[in-house]
Amino acid sequence: MIPLSAYLILSGFLFVCGVLGFLIKRNIITIFMSIELMLNGVNLSFVAFAAQWHALSGQVFVFFVMVVAAAEAAVGLAIIIAVYRTRETLNVDQVNLLKL
Amino acid sequence: MTQNPYLWLVPILPLAGAAINGCFGRRSSKTAITAIALIFSGAAFALALFLAAGFSSASAPYYYDLAHWLRAGALQVDFSFYLDQLSLVMLLVVTGVGFLIHIYSIGYMWDDDGFYRFMAYLNLFMFFMLTLVLAKNYLVMFIGWEGVGLASYLLIGFWFTKDSAASAGKKAFIVNRIGDFGFLIALFLMIKHFNSLDFNAVFAAVQQMPMGAASVGTLTAIGLLLMVGAAGKSAQIPLYVWLPDAMEGPTPVSALIHAATMVTAGVYMVARSSAIFERAPMAMTVVAIIGTLTALFAATIGMAQTDIKKVLAYSTVSQLGYMFMACGVGAFSAGVFHLMTHAFFKGLLFLAAGSVIHGIGGEQDMRKMGGLRKYMPVTFWTMSIATFTIAGFPPLAAFFSKDEILWKAYSSPNGSWIYWLIGVITAFLTSFYMFRLWFLTFFGDYRGGDTKEAEHHSASAHAHSDDSHSGTHGHGHEPHESPWVMLGPLVVLAILSVGGGWVGIGDRFEHFLAPVFQSGAVAEMAHETGAETSGGGTEMTLTIISVAAALLGLLLAGFLYVRRPQLPARIAASLGGLYGLVSHKYYIDELYSALFVKPLVDGSTTILWHGVDQGIIDAAVNESATAARDASDDVRHMQSGNLRSYAGWIAAGGAVVIAYMVWMGVTH
Numbered sequence: 001m002i003p004l005s006a007y008l009i010l011s012g013f014l015f016v017c018g019v020l021g022f023l024i025k026r027n028i029i030t031i032f033m034s035i036e037l038m039l040n041g042v043n044l045s046f047v048a049f050a051a052q053w054h055a056l057s058g059q060v061f062v063f064f065v066m067v068v069a070a071a072e073a074a075v076g077l078a079i080i081i082a083v084y085r086t087r088e089t090l091n092v093d094q095v096n097l098l099k100l
Numbered sequence: 101m102t103q104n105p106y107l108w109l110v111p112i113l114p115l116a117g118a119a120i121n122g123c124f125g126r127r128s129s130k131t132a133i134t135a136i137a138l139i140f141s142g143a144a145f146a147l148a149l150f151l152a153a154g155f156s157s158a159s160a161p162y163y164y165d166l167a168h169w170l171r172a173g174a175l176q177v178d179f180s181f182y183l184d185q186l187s188l189v190m191l192l193v194v195t196g197v198g199f200l201i202h203i204y205s206i207g208y209m210w211d212d213d214g215f216y217r218f219m220a221y222l223n224l225f226m227f228f229m230l231t232l233v234l235a236k237n238y239l240v241m242f243i244g245w246e247g248v249g250l251a252s253y254l255l256i257g258f259w260f261t262k263d264s265a266a267s268a269g270k271k272a273f274i275v276n277r278i279g280d281f282g283f284l285i286a287l288f289l290m291i292k293h294f295n296s297l298d299f300n301a302v303f304a305a306v307q308q309m310p311m312g313a314a315s316v317g318t319l320t321a322i323g324l325l326l327m328v329g330a331a332g333k334s335a336q337i338p339l340y341v342w343l344p345d346a347m348e349g350p351t352p353v354s355a356l357i358h359a360a361t362m363v364t365a366g367v368y369m370v371a372r373s374s375a376i377f378e379r380a381p382m383a384m385t386v387v388a389i390i391g392t393l394t395a396l397f398a399a400t401i402g403m404a405q406t407d408i409k410k411v412l413a414y415s416t417v418s419q420l421g422y423m424f425m426a427c428g429v430g431a432f433s434a435g436v437f438h439l440m441t442h443a444f445f446k447g448l449l450f451l452a453a454g455s456v457i458h459g460i461g462g463e464q465d466m467r468k469m470g471g472l473r474k475y476m477p478v479t480f481w482t483m484s485i486a487t488f489t490i491a492g493f494p495p496l497a498a499f500f501s502k503d504e505i506l507w508k509a510y511s512s513p514n515g516s517w518i519y520w521l522i523g524v525i526t527a528f529l530t531s532f533y534m535f536r537l538w539f540l541t542f543f544g545d546y547r548g549g550d551t552k553e554a555e556h557h558s559a560s561a562h563a564h565s566d567d568s569h570s571g572t573h574g575h576g577h578e579p580h581e582s583p584w585v586m587l588g589p590l591v592v593l594a595i596l597s598v599g600g601g602w603v604g605i606g607d608r609f610e611h612f613l614a615p616v617f618q619s620g621a622v623a624e625m626a627h628e629t630g631a632e633t634s635g636g637g638t639e640m641t642l643t644i645i646s647v648a649a650a651l652l653g654l655l656l657a658g659f660l661y662v663r664r665p666q667l668p669a670r671i672a673a674s675l676g677g678l679y680g681l682v683s684h685k686y687y688i689d690e691l692y693s694a695l696f697v698k699p700l701v702d703g704s705t706t707i708l709w710h711g712v713d714q715g716i717i718d719a720a721v722n723e724s725a726t727a728a729r730d731a732s733d734d735v736r737h738m739q740s741g742n743l744r745s746y747a748g749w750i751a752a753g754g755a756v757v758i759a760y761m762v763w764m765g766v767t768h
Contacts, residue, residue: 019751023744093741 007048014041028080028090039069053079104162107181110191111198111234113144114226121223125216134206138221139328139412141202146196155188156521163236170239177297184614189436190233190368193443197360198226202449202719205352208458215638218258222660223280227249229361230398233368238287238297241369245333248362249276254347255357268348272301275290275342279332286325293318304377316380323376323383334366334420337394341689343417347409351454354409360443367423367439371432374617378430384514388428391520392509395421397686398530403536404672407424407464408453411537414445415490419527422505425523431508434615437604438501445498446554447491448593452483455582455590458542460548463579466540468548480542484589487538488652491531491650497601500648502527504604506646507639520642524649537663546579546742548751566734663719 018038022031043062050058080090087095117140125133151162161184170177183191202222209218221588228251232244249272257269290297294305309315330336333342346358357363370377370387377384402414419442426435459476473480489496492503506527509519549556581587603609660668672679681687738749 019747023748023751096741 002054002089004048004060007043011041011045011048014038014044017041028092028095030074031092032080035076037068038072039065075093101161101163103182103721104151104164106151106498107164107183107234108146109193110147110151111181111227112117113140113147114349116140117697118220118223118227122220125220130210130215133216136207137223138199139490140223141195141199144226144230145199147329147492148191148195151183152188152192152213154205154704155185157185157615159185164622165366174295175291175297175329177237177239179240180236180414181240182235182299184373184616185613186368186436187233189440189613190364190374191230194226194229194233194361197447198222198229200351200592201356201360204355204454204586204589205350207352208352208454212350214258215575218255221251221254221258222352222356223526225255225357225362228341230366232365237299238290239303241372242283242287245329245365245369245626246280248357248365248514249273249333252276252346252362255348255353255752257348258349258353265348268345272342272346272524274306275339276332276502279329279339279366280323282328282332286322286329288398289318289322289325293322299372302344303549306379308374309379318381319376320383321374322375323380323444325388325517326373326376327383327387329389330366330370330392332366333369333426334363335394336366336424337397338400339419340394341692343412344410344461344685347413351409351450351457354413355447355454358413360447363420364423364439366434367420367427370424370427371436371617374427374432377427381514384428386428387424388509388514388519391421391424391426391428392519393421394418395526396522397421398488399526399533399684401443401685402533403529404501404679405533406466408456408466408469408537408541409450410445411533412449412453413638415449415530415534416442419446419490421503421532422526425519426505427518429509429512431512432617433610434501434504434678436507436611438498438505441489441497441501441597441600444596445486445496448482448486448590450489451549451586451590452479455586456483457584458586463464463548466537469470470544470548471546472579475540475546476581478581478587478590482587482594483542484538485594485597486533490534491653492646493600493650494647495601497597499597500604501600503646507642508730510642511639516566524646527646528649528653531650532657533653535654535657536661539657543588543662544665548579561749568652599641644656719754753768 009085015038016042018034018036021034021037025031027035044067046062048073050056050062083095086092089095117136120136120140121133148174161182163180163182165178165180167179169179202219205222207220209215212218225248226245228244230244232241232248235241235244253269253273256272257266259265260269287297290302294302296302296305306319307318328339343358343363347354349358377387396419398414398421402411402418405411405414417436421444423435423438426432426438455476456469456472456479459472459479460469463469485496489498492499506520506523509515509523510517582655603612660671672683684690738745
C-alpha cells in the first residue's frame with residue numbers, strides 16, 4: 001500500500017508548482033492553468049485523507065471543488081478571450097489599467 | 101449691624117448705566133448718552149448721601165447679603181455689602197468726585213468719536229470701585245479690585261489706535277497683576293488660617309490668635325502680601341512704574357482713576373486690614389518704609405518732568421506714599437484723611453490741567469505753555485487753590501491731612517523722626533515742583549501758538565498729546581477758556597479743596613473713624629492724651645517747619661522760574677549726570693526692562709518658543725506625522741497594483757500560517 005505521506009508530498013509538490021507558476025508566469029492562460037494545478041493538488045490531498053480515514057466528506061468536497069473549478073474555467077476563459085479582444089495581449093503585466 | 105437693602109443699589113446703578121450706554125450708546129444721541137451716564141452716577145451719589153445722612157460715628161455698620169456665593173465645606177463666602185465709617189468716607193469720595201468728573205467729561209470728551217464708550221467705561225469703573233469699597237469680605241473686594249483694574253486698562257488704552265496708549269494700558273494691567281498675585285496669596289493664607297474671608301470674622305480670628313512667633317509670622321506674611329497687592333494698585337515702589345504711563349488715557353480718567361479713587365484702593369485695603377497690620381509690626385514697618393521712600397523718590401522725579409500730566413502723576417505717587425507712611429506708623433485715620441483731601445485737590449489739579457490742555461489744543465509740554473493766567477482765569481484760580489493746597493498752606497485741606505500724617509509719623513509709637521524728616525523734605529519738593537508747574541503754566545508769556553511750531557506739533561508730537569480732537573478745534577494759536585460744563589466741577593472741587601480739611605479740626609475725622617480702627621485707635625487715643633499735654637508745643641513747631649518748607653518751595657520755584665528763567669537750565673547743565681538721572685526717572689523703566697522684561701522675553705523666545713513649543717510640542721506632532729509617512733512609504737510598495745506581488749504576499753502569508761500551525765502541532 002502506498003503510504004499517505006507519498007500522496008501528501010505529491011499534493012504539496014503540485015500545489016507549490018501551481019503557486020510558482022502563478023507567481024512567475026506572465027501569460028494569463030499559463031496562470032490559469034497554474035490555478036487549476038493548485039486546486040487539483042488540494043483535491044489530491046482531500047481524497048488521500050478521505051481514503052486514509054475512510055471518511056466520505058473529503059470526497060464530497062472534491063466534487064464540489066471540481067464543480068467550482070469547471071465553472072471558474074468557463075467564466076475565466078470567457079474573460080481571457082474578452083481581455084485578448086480588447087487589449088490584444090495575454091501578458092498580465094500589460095493588463096494593468098487598475099494600477100495607479 | 102443692621103440690614104440695609106439700599107446698599108446693593110449703590111453699585112448696581114452705575115452698572116445699569118454702563119450696560120445701557122455700552123449696548124445702545126453707539127446708536128443713540130450724545131444727549132441721551134449724557135443723560136443716562138449722569139442720571140445713574142448721580143443717583144448713586146444721591147443714594148450715598150442718603151445713606152450718609154443717617155450715619156454717625158456711633159452708628160452700627162450696615163450690611164446686606166445679596167446672595168450666597170461659595171459654600172465649600174466650612175468656608176462660606178457670600179456676595180454681601182458692608183458700610184461702616186471707613187467705607188462711608190470712600191463711598192462719598194468715589195460717588196461725589198466720580199459724579200463731578202462725569203460732568204467734566206461731557207465737556208472734555210464731547211467731540212470724541214468714542215463718547216458713548218467713554219461714558220460706559222466710566223460708569224463701569226464706578227460700579228467696580230463701589231463694589232470694592234462696599235465689600236463685606238475680601239473676595240467681593242477682590243472682584244472690585246480686579247474690575248477697577250479692567251476699567252483702568254480700558255480707559256488708559258481708550259485711544260487704542262495710538263501705540264503708546266495701547267502699550268501703557270497693557271503695562272498698567274500687567275504690573276497690577278503682579279500686585280494682585282500677592283493679594284490673592286494673602287487671601288489663600290486667610291482661608292487656610294482663619295477659614296473665612298469675611299472682614300469681621302477674619303479680624304475677630306486675628307484678635308483671638310495666641311501671641312507667639314507662629315501667629316505673628318502668619319500675620320506678617322499676610323500683611324506683606326496684602327502690601328504687595330496695595331503697592332501694585334496704589335503705585336508704590338517697586339510697582340509704581342505703570343502710573344506715569346497711565347497718563348496716556350484721557351485726562352478725566354487720570355483725574356478719576358489715577359488720582360482720586362482707584363489708586364487709593366490700596367490705601368483703603370491696608371486701612372481696612374488694620375487689625376491684621378497692627379498685630380504684624382514688621383509688616384507695618386515695611387509699609388511705612390515703602391511709603392516714605394516712594395514719597396521722596398517720586399517727588400524728586402516730579403521735579404524734572406516737563407509733561408504737565410507726568411508731573412501730576414509723580415505727585416500722585418508721592419502723595420500715595422504719604423498715605424502709606426501714615427498707615428505704616430499706625431495712623432490709619434490720618435492716611436484715610438489724606439486720601440480724602442487728596443481726592444479733592446488732585447482730582448482738581450488733573451481736571452484743571454485737562455482744562456489747560458483742552459484750551460491750548462492738546463499740548464502737554466509745560467515749556468510750551470506760560471501766561472495762561474490771562475486766557476483762562478477760572479482755570480487759573482482753581483488751579484492756584486489746588487496748588488496751594490497740595491503744597492500744604494493753611495488753612496487749605498491738605499495742610500490738615502499732611503500735617504496730621506507728619507505729626508503721627510513723628511509722634512506715634514511706630515513712628516520715627518526719620519519718617520518725619522523725609523516727609524518734610526518731600527513736602528518741600530512737592531511745593532517746589534507744584535509751583536514750578538504753576539509758574540511755567542500760568543505766568544510769563546505764552547510760549548506756544550507759534551504757527552510753525554503748532555503745525556510741527558500736529559504732525560509729529562501729536563502722538564504724545566492727550567487731546568485727540570485738538571485738530572478739529574483749529575485753535576492752536578489762541579488759548580481759550582473751557583466751557584462751564586468743565587469749569588463747574590473745577591469750582592466745586594476747589595471749594596472742597598479749601599474746606600475739605602476742616603472736618604479734621606480737633607481730631608473729629610479721627611473720632612469718626614474710631615469704630616473702624618478700634619484697637620489701634622484706642623492705643624492711639626491713650627497715647628494722644630499723653631502726648632497732647634507734653635507734645636502740644638512740639639506739634640506746633642513741627643507744623644511751622646512743614647509750612648516753612650512749603651513756603652521755601654514756593655519762593656525757590658518763583659525765583660527760578662519767574663525771576664531768573666534762564667537759571668534752571670544752567671543749574672540742570674551744571675548738575676549734569678544727576679539731572680539726567682532724575683529727568684530719566686532714575687532709569688527705573690530701563691532697569692526693569694533689563695532685569696525682568698528682557699530676560700522674560702528672551703527666555704520665552706529661546707526656551708519656551710524655540711525650545712519647548714517648537715522643539716517639543718510642534719516637533720512631537722511633526723515627527724509623528726513624518727514617521728507615519730515614512731512607514732506608509734515603506735508599506736505602500738505592497739499595494740503596487742501588481743497582481744503577482746499580491747499573490748506573492750498571499751502565498752507568503754499562507755506559508756507563515758502553515759508554518760505556525762505545523763510548529764504548534766510539533767510542540768503539542
